[in-house]
Amino acid sequence: MNGVEMTHAILPQAVLLPMWVKLSWAMVISAVVLRLTYRVKPTVWPAICVAVIMLLPIAGGVSGYLALAFQTPSLVWVAWAAVCWVGVVQRREVASAAPPQVAWFGVLLGWALVVDTLNYWPAFFHPQLYAMGFESMGLYAALALTAVTLFAAQVSQRWVLICVSVLAVYVIFRLPTGNVWDALLDPFVWIALHVQLWRRWRASAAG
Numbered sequence: 071m072n073g074v075e076m077t078h079a080i081l082p083q084a085v086l087l088p089m090w091v092k093l094s095w096a097m098v099i100s101a102v103v104l105r106l107t108y109r110v111k112p113t114v115w116p117a118i119c120v121a122v123i124m125l126l127p128i129a130g131g132v133s134g135y136l137a138l139a140f141q142t143p144s145l146v147w148v149a150w151a152a153v154c155w156v157g158v159v160q161r162r163e164v165a166s167a168a169p170p171q172v173a174w175f176g177v178l179l180g181w182a183l184v185v186d187t188l189n190y191w192p193a194f195f196h197p198q199l200y201a202m203g204f205e206s207m208g209l210y211a212a213l214a215l216t217a218v219t220l221f222a223a224q225v226s227q228r229w230v231l232i233c234v235s236v237l238a239v240y241v242i243f244r245l246p247t248g249n250v251w252d253a254l255l256d257p258f259v260w261i262a263l264h265v266q267l268w269r270r271w272r273a274s275a276a277g
């Protein structure tokens with residue numbers, strides 16, 4: 071492959087995948103419902119009902135259809151869902167916006183993966199970015215980029231803990247796909263980061 075030696079990908083254990091699909095989608099969908107309903111009426115019961123229904127065996131098809139259409143949520147999205155639930159339990163407002171540097175990191179990484187998928191790199195440049203995510207080199211690159219971004223953003227300890235937790239879960243379980251970029255980003259997170267940066271630009275332009 072263009073002179074790049076590919077190592078054997080370490081994939082998540084097959085027994086974990088069905089459980090992860092159901093649990094991850096239940097967490098993120100219930101967190102979305104929580105964010106949409108909690109400000110209207112401070113109750114968690116609608117979100118809890120959604121989570122319980124999605125976890126029931128009879129409703130396994132819901133997560134299955136979501137997985138067929140969108141695969142599995144990234145660990146970052148699941149971490150956001152967990153933070154939303156923890157914030158409600160602790161009765162405090164949860165900041166949904168990422169620091170600008172973190173948002174730019176996610177947006178640029180997503181566009182790089184799009185270019186890599188479509189093979190729109192210049193003829194002399196073939197980084198095989200997505201394939202690198204299965205290698206140890208991809209993990210080292212993700213660690214370095216994350217550390218630089220967090221340092222530049224001067225984020226709180228909570229953000230550092232979230233990022234460390236996401237990467238630790240990936241290293242231990244190789245979820246969700248065995249590729250480190252899938253652990254950091256998915257289409258919904260990518261679009262949300264675009265919306266956040268656009269809102270920030272609109273607010274600065276109006277101000």
